[in-house]
Amino acid sequence: MPENTTPPSTRSLRLGVAGPVGTGKSSLIATVCRAMSQELNIGVITNDIYTDEDARFLRSAGVLPAERIRAVETGACPHTAIRDDVTTNLLAVEDLEADFAPLDLVLVESGGDNLTATFSPALVDAQIFVLDVAGGGDVARKGGPGIARADLLVINKIDLAPHVDVDVEQMVADATAAREGGPVLALSRKRQETIDELSTWIRWMVAQHRDGAHTPQDPGPMAPHFHADEEGGYIHSHDEAPGALHQH
Numbered sequence: 001m002p003e004n005t006t007p008p009s010t011r012s013l014r015l016g017v018a019g020p021v022g023t024g025k026s027s028l029i030a031t032v033c034r035a036m037s038q039e040l041n042i043g044v045i046t047n048d049i050y051t052d053e054d055a056r057f058l059r060s061a062g063v064l065p066a067e068r069i070r071a072v073e074t075g076a077c078p079h080t081a082i083r084d085d086v087t088t089n090l091l092a093v094e095d096l097e098a099d100f101a102p103l104d105l106v107l108v109e110s111g112g113d114n115l116t117a118t119f120s121p122a123l124v125d126a127q128i129f130v131l132d133v134a135g136g137g138d139v140a141r142k143g144g145p146g147i148a149r150a151d152l153l154v155i156n157k158i159d160l161a162p163h164v165d166v167d168v169e170q171m172v173a174d175a176t177a178a179r180e181g182g183p184v185l186a187l188s189r190k191r192q193e194t195i196d197e198l199s200t201w202i203r204w205m206v207a208q209h210r211d212g213a214h215t216p217q218d219p220g221p222m223a224p225h226f227h228a229d230e231e232g233g234y235i236h237s238h239d240e241a242p243g244a245l246h247q248h
């Protein structure tokens with residue numbers, strides 16, 4: 001093999017799905033499984049703070065055999081499990097890949113989290129960041145590492161746009177500008193043509209990964225943020241070394 005050529009990958013594409021609480025991450029994963037499980041061999045890992053609620057939702061949706069959907073319980077700081085100490089998630093992904101080999105695609109859902117949570121490239125090969133129109137048309141313009149540099153930005157629930165006074169075209173244009181031209185997809189699980197576009201992007205990304213043509217990018221650490229606790233809360237940031245103490 002010539003030097004400097006990335007070999008084709010025999011491992012699954014590990015695709016992270018992040019975004020604020022309730023933007024539709026679980027629904028997007030259910031939609032992808034429903035649309036693509038005939039052509040791709042798929043597994044799913046969910047991250048929840050204290051429960052396996054997202055995994056149970058996906059199992060009950062019947063979009064994949066239940067044993068292909070596994071839950072990681074992350075504790076109070078869910079972005080830590082996808083960014084700073086990815087060990088539990090990595091083990092869960094590797095177990096799933098071993099049990100159902102060869103998988104084409106493992107979708108890893110982050111716990112519903114704040115606007116800037118991103119995955120470590122040590123855990124996923126590519127990531128989707130999900131916003132929804134109900135969060136307001138301005139959100140995309142505000143940027144942040146996930147919005148600016150995820151491999152794909154999804155603006156979800158566009159069927160709701162008329163009810164929340166959001167101009168989808170404008171929101172997509174603002175997001176595209178914030179991403180300096182990176183891909184942005186307007187999605188609704190009620191509009192088949194948007195589901196087809198999402199499937200096309202995933203098919204392309206799986207092929208890129210298989211051919212060794214895709215290099216995982218780190219969108220960057222999340223912004224400093226606030227956690228409420230019994231003593232009132234604390235601010236911490238993730239640009240510190242893994243395991244560093246929270247700033248109180």
Ligand SMILES: Nc1nc2c(ncn2[C@@H]2O[C@H](COP(=O)(O)OP(=O)(O)OP(=O)(O)O)[C@@H](O)[C@H]2O)c(=O)[nH]1
Binds near residue numbers: 027157160188189
């Ligand atoms: N109208 C509409 N509602 C949607 C769409 N996608 C998801 N929803 C609804 O949005 C709500 C949140 O969806 P979820 O998929 O649970 O969101 P999530 O991001 O996984 O939520 P967390 O895991 O709690 O962060 C649910 O009531 C879904 O039914 C969509 O395309 N259109």
